[in-house]
Amino acid sequence: MIRFIQNLGKSTRISFTKLGRASYFLIQIISGIASVLVRPRLLLNQLYSVGVLSFLIITISGLFVGMVLGLQGYYTLSDFGAEETLGVMVAASLVRELGPVVSALLFAGRAGSALTAEIGLMKATEQLSGMEMMAVDPVKRIITPRFLAGFISMPLLAGLFSAVGIIGGEMIGSGLLGVDEGAYWSQMQAGIDFYDDIINGVIKSVVFGFVTSWIALFEGYDAIPTSEGVSRATTRTVVNSAFSILGLDFILTALMFGDN
Amino acid sequence: MVNSVSSQDNLVSVRNLTFSRGSKKIFDDISLDFQRGKITAIMGPSGTGKTTLLKLIGGQLFPDHGSVFVDGKNVHQLRRAELYDLRKRLGMLFQSGALLTDMTVFDNVAFPLREHTHLPESMIRTLVLMKLQAVGLRGAKDLMPNELSGGMSRRVALARAIALDPMMILYDEPFTGQDPISMGVLVHLIKSLNNILGLTSIIVSHDVHDTSAIADYIYVLSEGKIVGQGTPEQIQQSDSEWVKQFMTGAADGPVHFHYPSKDYVDDLLSIGKRY
Numbered sequence: 043m044i045r046f047i048q049n050l051g052k053s054t055r056i057s058f059t060k061l062g063r064a065s066y067f068l069i070q071i072i073s074g075i076a077s078v079l080v081r082p083r084l085l086l087n088q089l090y091s092v093g094v095l096s097f098l099i100i101t102i103s104g105l106f107v108g109m110v111l112g113l114q115g116y117y118t119l120s121d122f123g124a125e126e127t128l129g130v131m132v133a134a135s136l137v138r139e140l141g142p143v144v145s146a147l148l149f150a151g152r153a154g155s156a157l158t159a160e161i162g163l164m165k166a167t168e169q170l171s172g173m174e175m176m177a178v179d180p181v182k183r184i185i186t187p188r189f190l191a192g193f194i195s196m197p198l199l200a201g202l203f204s205a206v207g208i209i210g211g212e213m214i215g216s217g218l219l220g221v222d223e224g225a226y227w228s229q230m231q232a233g234i235d236f237y238d239d240i241i242n243g244v245i246k247s248v249v250f251g252f253v254t255s256w257i258a259l260f261e262g263y264d265a266i267p268t269s270e271g272v273s274r275a276t277t278r279t280v281v282n283s284a285f286s287i288l289g290l291d292f293i294l295t296a297l298m299f300g301d302n
Numbered sequence: 303m304v305n306s307v308s309s310q311d312n313l314v315s316v317r318n319l320t321f322s323r324g325s326k327k328i329f330d331d332i333s334l335d336f337q338r339g340k341i342t343a344i345m346g347p348s349g350t351g352k353t354t355l356l357k358l359i360g361g362q363l364f365p366d367h368g369s370v371f372v373d374g375k376n377v378h379q380l381r382r383a384e385l386y387d388l389r390k391r392l393g394m395l396f397q398s399g400a401l402l403t404d405m406t407v408f409d410n411v412a413f414p415l416r417e418h419t420h421l422p423e424s425m426i427r428t429l430v431l432m433k434l435q436a437v438g439l440r441g442a443k444d445l446m447p448n449e450l451s452g453g454m455s456r457r458v459a460l461a462r463a464i465a466l467d468p469m470m471i472l473y474d475e476p477f478t479g480q481d482p483i484s485m486g487v488l489v490h491l492i493k494s495l496n497n498i499l500g501l502t503s504i505i506v507s508h509d510v511h512d513t514s515a516i517a518d519y520i521y522v523l524s525e526g527k528i529v530g531q532g533t534p535e536q537i538q539q540s541d542s543e544w545v546k547q548f549m550t551g552a553a554d555g556p557v558h559f560h561y562p563s564k565d566y567v568d569d570l571l572s573i574g575k576r577y
Binding site: 164167168169171172173174175176177178179183 | 357362396398403414
């Protein structure tokens with residue numbers, strides 16, 4: 043029993059020191075933003091590898107999620123004779139929830155894990171401390187551009203996911219199952235509010251982009267510089283990102299959509 | 303003796319340095335001096351914290367007690383910007399080379415120039431080619447680091463270390479894992495760079511033969527203490543048992559062949575018990 047309490051105390055202390063290091067790391071990242079904006083080339087390269095290279099997985103997943111929503115929505119709604127509102131259902135689910143959440147989860151798996159492994163290996167091969175000895179701050183030179191790239195790409199990818207998903211729902215709903223195409227789009231136009239739905243969805247994906255990039259970069263930077271350490275850090279990135287995304291999604295949903 | 307020379311001649315002086323990692327004392331109150339313009343070697347078996355010493359000199363680690371002066375400045379009391387200014391005048395050669403793996407050899411050598419100077423690209427090109435020529439790898443400028451052999455990586459890293467014309471280079475185990483030819487090339491390079499560019503060099507190594515061939519002064523470390531120091535000749539004739547064992551590579555001596563353990567017979571007879 044005493045050992046249990048001891049271990050509890052120990053792990054609490056360890057997690058709090060880690061949180062402290064992560065917060066300090068975040069401050070370092072943010073204080074490096076100005077120096078990155080002066081050299082947009084660094085950011086552009088990262089936008090390509092973090093954002094553009096995630097295009098394919100986001101597009102394909104978005105298409106399939108939209109198609110599934112179209113199918114499931116149609117069967118449920120047609121029981122009530124309300125299949126005309128399929129457009130609203132698909133769009134609302136995507137824009138409010140599935141777009142930000144699923145694309146963030148995919149982003150953590152595709153780009154987050156790659157970032158962690160990259161930074162962890164740079165640490166393991168002494169590239170980061172080599173940079174420090176060359177009087178180049180590795181946080182400013184390596185970490186901040188990647189952070190900004192993640193932060194900027196995430197909302198755009200979420201938007202892409204939702205857009206492709208809506209098209210997927212339309213393909214199934216009106217193309218296959220015979221919902222009127224005009225009704226699909228006009229119901230959607232009438233039912234989706236720019237501020238309540240779209241902006242709130244964007245806010246979510248901004249928060250997820252911030253958190254996922256932060257976790258991925260910190261885990262890499264904090265990794266034990268061995269092959270085992272890097273592999274564990276990569277796993278932690280995916281697991282911690284998934285928890286944070288889903289937990290924050292609940293909190294944000296409660297805050298933003300609670301009143302309606 | 304170096305200690306009798308006025309401190310003006312010392313580019314780096316380490317004073318009463320104590321550093322521990324966890325409960326293990328890596329350095330216990332040691333003082334060392336590194337003379338300007340000379341090659342000073344720090345030798346000792348693996349795991350005595352020789353690399354740690356370089357990181358303390360470069361300001362990447364903080365000592366528990368004591369101080370490190372580089373060019374008259376206390377490294378651990380400098381502000382971040384001042385420390386970075388000092389580091390621009392230091393080159394460090396890591397054991398692994400520490401080349402940036404996403405850039406070509408050319409870009410690696412150009413990296414410090416592009417980060418710290420506003421030179422036009424044509425000038426950077428000239429400088430990079432000169433540095434690569436000095437290490438004999440101008441022809442390899444378009445290769446990626448993963449296409450280089452270990453010895454070539456270290457030479458590229460050396461070209462990068464001298465890119466900003468530093469006053470001092472710290473070498474971390476430059477000879478480890480090199481074939482005889484690359485070894486000879488590196489020994490020659492370190493010696494000639496030191497003389498031609500008027501550098502000060504600190505070499506951390508456990509390679510007795512090649513290091514003593516080029517070093518002007520040697521410190522031998524063991525278990526956090528200095529167990530011997532002097533010119534290579536003095537070290538060769540040292541009467542310390544420990545230094546003798548290290549220099550000749552005897553399997554047993556003051557440094558035991560066996561890792562500390564309990565009695566052999568007891569250990570063998572304790573069948574069934576895991577501990």
